């Protein structure tokens with residue numbers, strides 16, 4: 162997967178070179194390129210923002226640098242997706258929710274371009290013009306306001322990248338993630354334990370060392386239900402009754 166990120170703070174994306182995503186990039190599973198939006202300005206101050214039409218607080222990002230930056234990135238077509246245009250992902254507080262399902266959908270794309278806004282956002286005409294030549298996804302990573310899109314891009318690239326084939330070892334399968342499609346869909350994961358068997362007087366639930374894998378799986382689902390009921394009761398309403406095994410139905 163080719164990932165282009167356009168931002169006025171390219172250094173913000175340095176964490177993408179570390180750990181899981183960094184290793185995936187080293188192995189050629191991801192080709193991540195950060196671009197400085199100011200490279201497409203032509204004034205001495207490298208201006209990317211201006212006051213909002215209609216008044217209001219703060220500044221808005223000017224359309225011209227964005228148009229030229231997207232033209233340049235689009236012109237550098239990756240060989241593995243010559244026919245498919247990229248998807249433009251625009252982090253914004255006013256976007257559709259970025260969910261595990263959306264991450265899985267975007268993980269199918271051979272080429273993603275992330276547009277990181279700052280200030281109060283990007284001139285609307287940039288997104289409208291882009292939508293005429295590629296798929297555009299305006300996405301929110303949560304109901305809070307960040308200072309710009311870079312942190313949201315770190316979140317989304319990690320959530321998408323870990324779903325790519327070969328990125329997670331089998332031992333760390335993304336299959337059982339919370340919110341992953343299937344039996345564990347929209348359930349929060351329960352408690353996890355590792356050695357030592359006793360730590361500061363606290364032991365591990367006996368079921369986990371019983372070797373009874375059926376009972377362990379049931380116990381884990383019960384724990385997941387309990388945690389979901391406590392922390393995210395609204396998710397239980399989404400559960401497909403068919404996904405429950407008969408014991409859960411009795412719970």
Ligand SMILES: Nc1cc(-c2ccc3ccn(Cc4ccc(CN5CCCC5)cc4)c3c2)n[nH]1
Pocket residue numbers: 252253254277278279280281282283300301302303304305306307308309310311313
């Ligand atoms: N999930 C999530 C994503 C973000 C996010 C993503 C990109 C940008 C680019 C700039 N900002 C700051 C910012 C500040 C104020 C407003 C609200 N204003 C009210 C009137 C016009 C706009 C919007 C935007 C971002 C924030 N935040 N949270």
